[in-house]
Amino acid sequence: MTITIALPSKGRMKDDASAIFERAGMKIVAVGNDRSYRGRVEGWDDVEIAFLSASEISRELGNGSIDFGVTGEDLVREGLANADARVEFCARLGFGHADVVVAVPEIWYDVDTMADLGDVAADFRARHGRRLAIATKYWRLTQNHFSGSHGIQLYRIVESLGATEGAPASGSADIIVDITSTGSTLVANHLKILTDGVILRSEACLVRARKPAHDSDPVVGRILSAVRDAL
Amino acid sequence: MPLINLPAFSADLLADFESLGTLRVDTPVIQPAEPFLAMAGEDLRRRIFMTESETGESLCLRPEFTIPVCLRHIETATGTPKRYAYLGEVFRQRREGGNEFYQAGIEDLGDTDIAASDARAVGNAMRVVANRLPGRSLTVTLGDQAVFEAVVGACGLPGGWQKRLIHAFGDQKHLQKLLAELADPKAAGVFGPEVERLAINGMLDDEARLVAHIGETMEATGYSTNASRSPQDIARRLKEKMELANTRLDPETLDLVREFLALDMPLAEAPAALFRFAEKTGLTLDGALSRFDARVAALAAVGADVSVIRYRAAFGRPLDYYTGLVFEVEVEGTPAVLAGGGRFDRLLTLLGAQEHIPAVGFSLWLDRIEAAIAASGGAA
Numbered sequence: 001m002t003i004t005i006a007l008p009s010k011g012r013m014k015d016d017a018s019a020i021f022e023r024a025g026m027k028i029v030a031v032g033n034d035r036s037y038r039g040r041v042e043g044w045d046d047v048e049i050a051f052l053s054a055s056e057i058s059r060e061l062g063n064g065s066i067d068f069g070v071t072g073e074d075l076v077r078e079g080l081a082n083a084d085a086r087v088e089f090c091a092r093l094g095f096g097h098a099d100v101v102v103a104v105p106e107i108w109y110d111v112d113t114m115a116d117l118g119d120v121a122a123d124f125r126a127r128h129g130r131r132l133a134i135a136t137k138y139w140r141l142t143q144n145h146f147s148g149s150h151g152i153q154l155y156r157i158v159e160s161l162g163a164t165e166g167a168p169a170s171g172s173a174d175i176i177v178d179i180t181s182t183g184s185t186l187v188a189n190h191l192k193i194l195t196d197g198v199i200l201r202s203e204a205c206l207v208r209a210r211k212p213a214h215d216s217d218p219v220v221g222r223i224l225s226a227v228r229d230a231l
Numbered sequence: 232m233p234l235i236n237l238p239a240f241s242a243d244l245l246a247d248f249e250s251l252g253t254l255r256v257d258t259p260v261i262q263p264a265e266p267f268l269a270m271a272g273e274d275l276r277r278r279i280f281m282t283e284s285e286t287g288e289s290l291c292l293r294p295e296f297t298i299p300v301c302l303r304h305i306e307t308a309t310g311t312p313k314r315y316a317y318l319g320e321v322f323r324q325r326r327e328g329g330n331e332f333y334q335a336g337i338e339d340l341g342d343t344d345i346a347a348s349d350a351r352a353v354g355n356a357m358r359v360v361a362n363r364l365p366g367r368s369l370t371v372t373l374g375d376q377a378v379f380e381a382v383v384g385a386c387g388l389p390g391g392w393q394k395r396l397i398h399a400f401g402d403q404k405h406l407q408k409l410l411a412e413l414a415d416p417k418a419a420g421v422f423g424p425e426v427e428r429l430a431i432n433g434m435l436d437d438e439a440r441l442v443a444h445i446g447e448t449m450e451a452t453g454y455s456t457n458a459s460r461s462p463q464d465i466a467r468r469l470k471e472k473m474e475l476a477n478t479r480l481d482p483e484t485l486d487l488v489r490e491f492l493a494l495d496m497p498l499a500e501a502p503a504a505l506f507r508f509a510e511k512t513g514l515t516l517d518g519a520l521s522r523f524d525a526r527v528a529a530l531a532a533v534g535a536d537v538s539v540i541r542y543r544a545a546f547g548r549p550l551d552y553y554t555g556l557v558f559e560v561e562v563e564g565t566p567a568v569l570a571g572g573g574r575f576d577r578l579l580t581l582l583g584a585q586e587h588i589p590a591v592g593f594s595l596w597l598d599r600i601e602a603a604i605a606a607s608g609g610a611a
């Protein structure tokens with residue numbers, strides 16, 4: 001059986017992922033020219049490489065149409081319901097670090113914890129005639145953190161596909177759930193992270209789609225130990 | 232439109248509703264999603280079927296009837312009191328059972344006699360369930376958030392804590408966690424370094440200066456002072472939070488709240504038991520208790536069999552528009568809730584009604600009633 005590994009198709013993520021596989025003794029070469037979206041691994045005839053966007057990789061892992069993928073944990077946990085039942089996080093690769101965080105305006109002197117936010121959300125509508133609005137592209141992670149972990153139900157999600165950290169100042173939302181790596185964008189926008197507001201510490205991971213056929217396939221085990229030994 | 236998958240007893244049920252003096256209404260299956268999400272919270276999004284209109288409006292398949300019936304009432308502006316009945320299909324993503332199923336029920340809007348309309352809702356629900364399941368004994372569980380609010384209020388807790396506890400009522404796990412926090416002498420709020428600076432500058436004791444300082448900082452950092460929380464909101468809540476952090480519940484008061492939440496008894500015994508509880512603890516609950524007693528008396532007056540009703544003090548729904556009575560009807564021997572209802576006095580103004588409209592109602596799970604009929608060997 002041919003095992004398909006999907007890697008990010010461009011940018012730092014692509015270079016960092018290729019470097020790890022090379023260290024693991026799996027040198028990746030593009031099929032055709034180096035802009036090609038297919039690749040193979042030198043000396044590993046039963047492995048093929050697909051170059052996809054990071055969010056496509058999370059989706060294809062969920063479908064099981066690829067066997068392994070390198071992508072951010074945040075994208076997998078956001079994209080797939082019951083992620084741990086459908087995929088296995090095999091290795092954390094040490095790059096692509098980003099935290100998914102709850103951030104509120106710095107000026108909210110009275111809000112430093114999720115419990116504070118719960119209080120504010122509970123009577124937000126009585127005071128403002130609408131629900132507390134959260135700008136985010138992370139619907140699932142936000143819902144799990146607010147409703148599942150902190151019992152906060154009374155908020156609305158406002159979808160934001162870019163420049164999320166500007167939403168509170170512009171008035172299109174009250175607070176945000178977004179990724180941050182250094183926190184500098186948040187500070188520049190006068191936002192602060194709640195003390196218990198880190199939803200996920202994400203980084204690039206080697207992720208395996210859970211497929212029954214993998215149990216009896218020696219190539220799966222070889223890939224895993226090669227990558228783990230290279231870290 | 233005769234539908235082939237209607238429960239066999241639908242016609243009899245509608246006849247019951249008519250004999251109870253209600254007006255049958257229908258509402259479109261496709262509804263704007265916004266009111267459901269705004270009322271029930273974002274969690275509902277995963278449990279309803281949503282789509283979008285060509286112009287980008289969020290729509291959903293009707294997940295329940297109460298909100299559409301109330302919206303229809305507000306739009307048609309025909310005045311109160313009104314008693315509406317409905318029967319139709321609702322659509323929800325459920326862990327068990329199908330995703331589309333029938334619900335029926337009654338919404339009683341605008342009756343200002345609270346005890347009588349509460350009792351009528353419970354009595355009607357019991358009657359229509361009993362008519363579908365002759366010979367089977369019902370069990371009813373009844374709760375009342377107003378009594379809990381009175382207990383919390385009488386304990387002398389600061390406003391912030393009262394709000395937290397009342398908001399968690401009905402969610403046992405969350406409520407117990409809050410009570411543990413409230414009793415823990417170590418726990419205290421988290422305050423950022425800015426608050427320390429404000430304290431050193433003496434601003435925390437001078438609300439006017441604090442509000443002005445917050446307003447100036449917002450202007451300077453490009454935040455609008457009226458798009459979200461205002462400087463006054465922030466200053467007020469900061470004061471509330473300092474009270475929260477400084478309040479610890481003494482063990483006696485904590486025991487008392489827990490003792491209250493553990494009350495579970497036949498409804499007929501509840502008025503006396505609540506009176507004894509108030510007397511023993513020295514809490515002043517008079518208003519809430521007299522309204523509770525009036526409801527028990529009204530239930531007997533409408534001919535409901537009070538002996539099958541249990542009062543459970545901790546029973547509530549963690550939705551902020553439920554204000555008082557909640558109840559559930561089961562049939563003995565099965566754990567399924569066949570009917571559920573309660574009082575939702577806040578809902579109509581939240582949905583845009585100009586005047587306050589008291590409201591109480593219930594809905595029936597027709598698929599579960601069908602299953603109960605089949606289980607008891609009757610013809611469904």
